[in-house]
Amino acid sequence: xxxxxxxxxxNSQNDVVDDNDDDSPKLSLETLAALKEFLTEQNRSLVAExxxxxxxxxxxxxxWRLSQFWYDRKTAETVAHEVLTLCQGSQSDSRVACIACPxxxxxxxxxxxxxxxxxxxxxxxxxxxxxxxxxYDYNQPEELPLEMKHAYHIVIADPxxxxxxxxxKVTQTISFLSQPGESYLLLLTGEVQRxxxxxxxxxxxxxxxxxxxxKLGNEFRLFTNYDPGNRLGGxxxxx
Numbered sequence: 001x002x003x004x005x006x007x008x009x010x011n012s013q014n015d016v017v018d019d020n021d022d023d024s025p026k027l028s029l030e031t032l033a034a035l036k037e038f039l040t041e042q043n044r045s046l047v048a049e050x051x052x053x054x055x056x057x058x059x060x061x062x063x064w065r066l067s068q069f070w071y072d073r074k075t076a077e078t079v080a081h082e083v084l085t086l087c088q089g090s091q092s093d094s095r096v097a098c099i100a101c102p103x104x105x106x107x108x109x110x111x112x113x114x115x116x117x118x119x120x121x122x123x124x125x126x127x128x129x130x131x132x133x134x135x136y137d138y139n140q141p142e143e144l145p146l147e148m149k150h151a152y153h154i155v156i157a158d159p160x161x162x163x164x165x166x167x168x169k170v171t172q173t174i175s176f177l178s179q180p181g182e183s184y185l186l187l188l189t190g191e192v193q194r195x196x197x198x199x200x201x202x203x204x205x206x207x208x209x210x211x212x213x214x215k216l217g218n219e220f221r222l223f224t225n226y227d228p229g230n231r232l233g234g235x236x237x238x239x
Contacts, residue, residue: 069213070214071210071213072212075210075211076104079156079222080104083156086184094115095154096115096117096152096153096155097117097120097155098117098156098157099120099155099158099170099174100157102119102123102126104158105119118133118148118152119132120134120144121133138159138173139169141173142172144173144176144177149176149177150176150177150178150179152177152179153183154183154186155174155183155184156185157173157185157188157189158189159189162189162192162193168196171200174201184224184225185224185226186222187201187223187224188210188220188221190219190221191219192218193221194223197223201223203224205221205236206223206224206228206234206235207232207235209222
């Protein structure tokens, strides 16, 4: 009797099980869980908002009478990121001094408003930066507040002129500001100053080539007193 009842009900449970016992592929529970997680992550990436780009840095107009030529954005960002990397890798108080390079100061503060940076600059338009501005005339290289002496772990300089006299006096300022024996020095100046930079401060050129918004005829270089490794194009091998 039981056999007859099974035949009379073709849609019984046993028949359904038989229909499913075919050769169609089946996913394990672990595979289904992994697939669900993958699809969830894909959906998140589609709806995620893109990270905002750094805001444009507003600069005053160049004054050619003061030999002012601002870096282009790539140069300013590259050097600023290098300074921030040095700050992050330092165990000491990483105070930064920018000598005659207001573009770099502006980009550093744009990337990290809390970084302690002092701008030394002749152009008094930059008094807008308040206590982080110090009037500087390279002709009086050490006419600076006494509390700034040997107070900076990182010093970046961009002498306004490519003369021997200018570099020698800026070197005096760097020596005044930097912490003896443990400071990072970065110098942005013309290729023609390579030998003087090595003689005065023991600096070597990096592979990275600074550029300016105004197309200058002189080739500029970035010199450092430390090996940047793979950053800044590394130290350039001597010819």
